[in-house]
Amino acid sequence: MFHPAQRKRRGLAPHAGHASCRGGEGKPDPRTKDDCCGHKLEAALPAQPSAAHDHEHGHKHDHDHDHQHAGQACSGHDHGAEAPRAVSLGEGGRQQARLHIQAMDCPTEAKLIEKALGGMTGVAALEFNFIERVLLVRHDLPNLDGVKQAIAKVGMKAVELTDASAPVEQPKASRRGNWLLALSGLAAAGSEGVAWLSGADQGWGSAALALASILLGGIPTLKKGWIALSTRTLNIHFLMSVAVIGAMLIGQWPEAAMVLFLFAIAERLEAMSLARAGEAVKALMSLAPETAWLQSGGEWVERPAAEVAPGSRVRVRPGERVPLDGRIDQGHSAFNEAPITGESLPVDKSPGDAVFAGSINGSGVVEVLTTAAANGSVLARIIDTVRNAQASKAPTQRFIDRFASIYTPVVLVAALLFAVATPLLGWLSWHEAIYNALVMLVIACPCALVIATPVTVVSALASAAKHGLLIKGGAPLETAARIDAVCFDKTGTLTEGEPQVTGVVALADADQDQLLRWAAALDAHSTHPLAKAVLAAASARGLSWPEAEQVSEQAGRGVSGLADGRKLALGSSRLAREQGALNEALQAELSRLELAGQGALVLLEGERALGVIAVADRVRAEAPAALRQLAKLGVATVMLSGDNQQVVQAVAAQTGIIEAHGGLLPEDKLERIIRLQSSGKTVAMVGDGVNDAPALARADLGIAMGAAGSDSALETAGVALMDDKLAKLADLISHARRTAQVLKVNIAVALLTKLVFFALAMFGLASLWMAVFADVGTSLVVIANGLRLARGVRKAE
Incomplete structure (x- = not known):
């Protein structure tokens, strides 16, 4: 029962297969993040053993062993509250630096930065955090002067951050900037008013006010449009610049001014809304004291x-x-x-x-x-998880990003064809066709569509973290919404994981105390709950035990070694059967314990059964209610255990679990997961953070129980329940489904708005400022809807 490192020091053979998994449970070492066969645990998390040791032994090795409008978001574009986004540019660099770029609040700026730094020697990779406006640069450079200069060439300023853990304070818009924007709005409204009173958009008064509005508040957007053009980047600023310049060329001065003003307002409002998502992260960060x-x-x-x-x-x-x-x-x-x-x-x-x-x-x-x-600290890792969870985009976000990358150029081409074809066909005048095409350009901005997912996901992740649900990004969150079957490990998950020895039966020439001494010697180096139970029982009787030698384990069977010069083995009925020790007396005792719902550890010497140690574990008090909540959500429950079927059925009867399977080796549990998935179910596997790696890795979603004290769970779980509350499983699924509903509503609202205004533009029923206003309004609606999830996790009913 030694950790692999201990086995090496003691000259013992390495585990064969999942050799530490004596209950049919694979056990990852939390220090290496590998399972006992050396497999890397990626989506896997922990799980548990089996009450019968599954000796069936099931040992659970609990090893302790110059963006001029500060803070403005980009209205319309492949929006990026989804940060951070990683972009690999070559072989990994040896250093990493964090740069705060106030103007970098979405993929629009990220693409410009990628073009600026992509070919730079010494830059290995970039990672974008749009919520905090932070760029992580992995590099092999003597200094970052070249990086900062390259970023400055695309109109942004980078400031290096020295404290990686400190929250980044986002500067507020300056008073001068606010006054300029307000004056720009008054001038744009004045231009519209003069045009309406005079009945002419081309009058000098209207044009002069419009030009004043553009100079006061629209120069930053036009400047960014020029940068996009010079770098051959199709983004929102380019589209808005084309629409504004086009409107001026056809004499629609009031429209041009109003479009730019509304766009600037949109950026301000979106920045304020996105900052709300960032506040959720900052609230978590503020929980850790700065001094000690x-x-x-x-x-x-x-x-x-x-x-x-x-x-x-x-x-x-x-x-x-x-x-x-x-x-x-x-x-x-x-x-x-x-x-x-x-x-x-x-x-x-x-x-x-x-x-x-x-x-x-x-x-x-x-x-x-x-x-x-x-x-x-655990809190620091929770913060990092929420902060960086969006690096792995949810399937919906990846789809929307791909859709937006196609949607924008398609609408742009459609607008150009409309501007040329309709006058040639005699359907519209050139003036009307060009104007309507410009409206279509504004509609080509996919702002509300792209922003719908990341804001929702960030809000959901932050509120879940505050509820003790650590969800590792949008992908596990979306998977949790689709879960329709949950598989449970038994010991430590459905039960308390603290079994006790309930009796010792001698079958040969040794008394109860001697049986416990030898069993304790074999179990002395294990932290598995069943081993602890044996050691506790021996200690309670005031017994001491010899140092076992040549200790080795057999997956799903038990442990063997030399104690007092005798070659002994402690394990399951399977081990007794394989060694030819399953006689009538032993079979009768095992049957009696099974009928009582207790586990049995058999102590063997060769083909002779020396005795039986009865063990029992208590079912968690909250387990029946938690499983009923899952049933109300339409989720099937399955128990997969290495214990014998009688013990498993006893626990199933107490908890109300629907389907229970006992006597399973690690490969058997894996096969059960695969069978459920092949029937069309989305399967979650729940464990307690220390074993069952194969099944947990194979499941669509791995969920770790009681992860606050488990390094391996925090680092390998798809979802980690920070305490041992089974009721939070239903809260998790309910929260994930609510998030999925919000996402669907947001996407539907964004797409429907685009479709309606595209049709209105084709029939000449939409103006430029109306299109911008609708786009802004839709963005604010989807942001506000997504931010509702930041209020907290609703308890499943």
Whole structure:
């Protein structure tokens, strides 16, 4: 029962297959993120063992072992609240730098930056975070002067950031900028008014006011349009510039001014709305204290939390937030761990218990020995997950991006054909055709369409994190909405994972105490709950046990080794059968325990059964209600366990689970997952963070239980439930389905608006400013609808 590293030091053979998986459960090592066969765990997360050890042994190795309108978003374009977006430009660089680019708020600017830096020697990769307007540059350069100069050539200013963990403050629009925009709007309205009173758009008064409006508020857009033209980039600024210049050329001065003004307003409003999504991330970041009271030279001094090294002693007073992850060394108190687990009820802690950065101390003063740096805490990883989750775009977002990349040029070509064909066919005059074509150009801006998904996803991820649901991006979120079958591991997931020895039956020439001594010797180096149960029972009797030698494990069967000079094995009935030890007496005892819903560990010496150790695990109190909630959502529930079928059926009867399968090896569980998927179901696998890697990796969605204390779960799970609350499974699926509904509504609204105004433009019933106004309005509607998800996760009913 040694960790692979221990086996190597002791000269033991490496595990064969999933050799640490004695309950048929594959166990990843949280320190290597590999399963016990060395497989990389990608979408997999943890899972659990089996009450019968599945010795059936099921060991669960819980190893501790100059964008002039600051903050403005781009109205209309392949919009990018979906950040960060990664673009590989070559072999990875050795360094990375974070640049704040205030003008970079969507893929429009990102494409310009990609063109500027794509061919630069020494730049390896770019990663765009549009919400915080941060560019991550992976490079092998002596300095970033060349990078900053290249970005400046496309009209943007880059400022290097030194603190990777600090939130980026977004400057507000200047007072001068606000006044200029207000004057631009008054001039545009005045131009429209003069034109209406005089009955002529081409009058000098109307034109003069329109020109004043453009000079006051439209120059930034026109400048960006010129940059887009000079870099041969088809983006929103290019389209708006063409529409405005075209309107002026045909004498529609009021229209030109109003279009530019409304576009500037659109950018301001969208920036404000997108900032709301960023606020959700900043709210998470603010949970971690910036300073800590550190013991230094016998005194307590206040130091920046980022400077406190692991192993330091820090003091947390009542009402303060814990600055860093650690373990209590002195003191007792209750802690509100809502920032981590979403559960606001205080949790009592005493010396030896783990505490998490961001949790709130209750009434006692405690001293904590830190176990991680500030950037390595559980809270920091939650923040990073939400901050960077959009790097892996959801399927809907990828589809919309592809659609928008086709939609815009298609509408542009259609507008050009309309402007030429309709006058030649005698359907419209040249003036009317060109004007209507310009309206179509404005409609070609896919703003509302592209922004619909990322804002919704960011809002949903942030609110889920505050509820204790850590969702690793839009793809797992969309998958969760489609889940119609959930497979559960048993021990530690449906049960408490803390089995107890309920009895010892001697079958040969050894008494109960001797049986427990030998079993404890074989289980001494395991942290599996069943091994802990054996060790606890031996300790309770005041027994000591010898050091076992030549310990080895057999997947789904048990463990063997030398103890007191005797070659012993401890495992499942399967192991006893294979060794020819399944006699009538042993079979009768096993049948009795199975009927009682208990697991059995058989101690063997060769072909002789020395005795049976009965173990039992309690079902989680909330499990029946949680499974009923899933049933109300139309989700089928399946139990996959390495325990014998009788034990599995007993747990199924207590929880109300629909389908239960016992006696499964890791490959059997994998086959069950595949069978469910082949029947057309979208399958989730739920475990507790430490094993069942093959099944978890194969499932459409891996969900880790109790992930706050598991490094492997936080890093490999598709979804991590930060506490052990089974009820949050229904909350997860309900929240994901609500998000999917919001996405569908947003996309439908955006597409319908585009279709209606395209038809109106063809019949000459839409004006330029009306098209811009409709586009702005639609964008604000989809943003507001998406931001509703930031309010919180609704409890599943």
